[in-house]
Amino acid sequence: MKLEGKVALVTGAGSNLGKVYAFALAREGAAVVIGDLDGDLAREAARVLGETGARAIGLEMDMGNDAHIEAGVEATVAEFGGVDILVNNAGLARGRWNLCSELTNDEWRDILWVNVGAAMACARACRPIMAARGGGVIVNQSSMGAYAVLTSAYGVSKIAISGLTVALAHEFGPDNIRVNGIAPGAMNGRMPPEVFERMLSLQSIKRPGAPEDLEGALLFLATDASSFMTGQTLIVDGGVAARP
Numbered sequence: 001m002k003l004e005g006k007v008a009l010v011t012g013a014g015s016n017l018g019k020v021y022a023f024a025l026a027r028e029g030a031a032v033v034i035g036d037l038d039g040d041l042a043r044e045a046a047r048v049l050g051e052t053g054a055r056a057i058g059l060e061m062d063m064g065n066d067a068h069i070e071a072g073v074e075a076t077v078a079e080f081g082g083v084d085i086l087v088n089n090a091g092l093a094r095g096r097w098n099l100c101s102e103l104t105n106d107e108w109r110d111i112l113w114v115n116v117g118a119a120m121a122c123a124r125a126c127r128p129i130m131a132a133r134g135g136g137v138i139v140n141q142s143s144m145g146a147y148a149v150l151t152s153a154y155g156v157s158k159i160a161i162s163g164l165t166v167a168l169a170h171e172f173g174p175d176n177i178r179v180n181g182i183a184p185g186a187m188n189g190r191m192p193p194e195v196f197e198r199m200l201s202l203q204s205i206k207r208p209g210a211p212e213d214l215e216g217a218l219l220f221l222a223t224d225a226s227s228f229m230t231g232q233t234l235i236v237d238g239g240v241a242a243r244p
């Protein structure tokens with residue numbers, strides 16, 4: 001168990017990719033806080049995790065709400081004494097299939113805040129706690145959409161979070177906090193069938209991706225296996241972004 005004694009906070013972890021991340025961290029021994037817009041989903045995921053013997057709690061934590069971000073970090077410290085790993089997974093998919101110019105200014109503000117600004121705010125809240133513990137790890141969720149098939153406000157926000165990863169790596173490095181990212185491809189088929197078929201045709205690996213395909217990248221970034229790596233985003237997309 002590579003994360004025994006560590007505490008992890010994962011946002012948007014009540015279901016789907018974030019839930020898989022939370023469970024993977026717990027399997028390596030971390031105590032896990034599952035934050036989600038939907039508090040019931042978060043608490044249920046934590047309950048299931050608790051049945052495996054892991055230490056876990058679920059919290060309502062809307063990344064669009066500044067007070068929830070602060071409260072989520074405070075609750076993590078209150079429950080488990082600190083935070084060592086932050087996974088900024090929550091992201092708004094709204095606008096993923098729209099052209100940039102089709103969205104309203106308010107939709108732009110929401111997408112950029114939740115997908116980028118809120119990740120920064122959560123990282124900022126965790127920084128002093130990690131620094132006091134001698135360091136920490138932050139993993140930001142980008143998307144293959146940032147590197148290929150970039151057509152949407154969503155894709156723009158995912159390029160921005162990869163930029164945030166570089167910026168925070170430099171800012172937080174002196175506190176021994178490493179900041180890296182993961183850019184998943186199409187992981188669960190929850191997209192219009194014609195888009196999914198197109199993604200599959202662009203992949204080098206000719207099968208659908210599954211959330212579990214991301215566990216290796218997450219555990220690599222969350223553990224000392226990547227101890228001298230910071231400011232990088234790993235693309236895990238079956239080969240789409242690497243197409244010639």
Ligand SMILES: NC(=O)c1ccc[n+]([C@@H]2O[C@H](COP(=O)([O-])OP(=O)(O)OC[C@H]3O[C@@H](n4cnc5c(N)ncnc54)[C@H](O)[C@@H]3O)[C@@H](O)[C@H]2O)c1
Pocket residue numbers: 011012013014015016017018035036037038041061062063064089090091092093114141142143144183184185186187188189
């Ligand atoms: N699913 C994919 O194929 C894929 C591919 C590339 C990148 N991503 C990124 O991975 C992350 C997770 O994707 P997903 O498909 O699991 O997401 P999802 O849309 O399935 O949502 C996962 C969870 O996030 C929660 N959530 C939504 N808005 C939130 C908010 N404002 N604050 C807190 N929680 C919130 C939801 O309640 C849900 O339980 C996102 O950042 C997404 O952009 C996903």
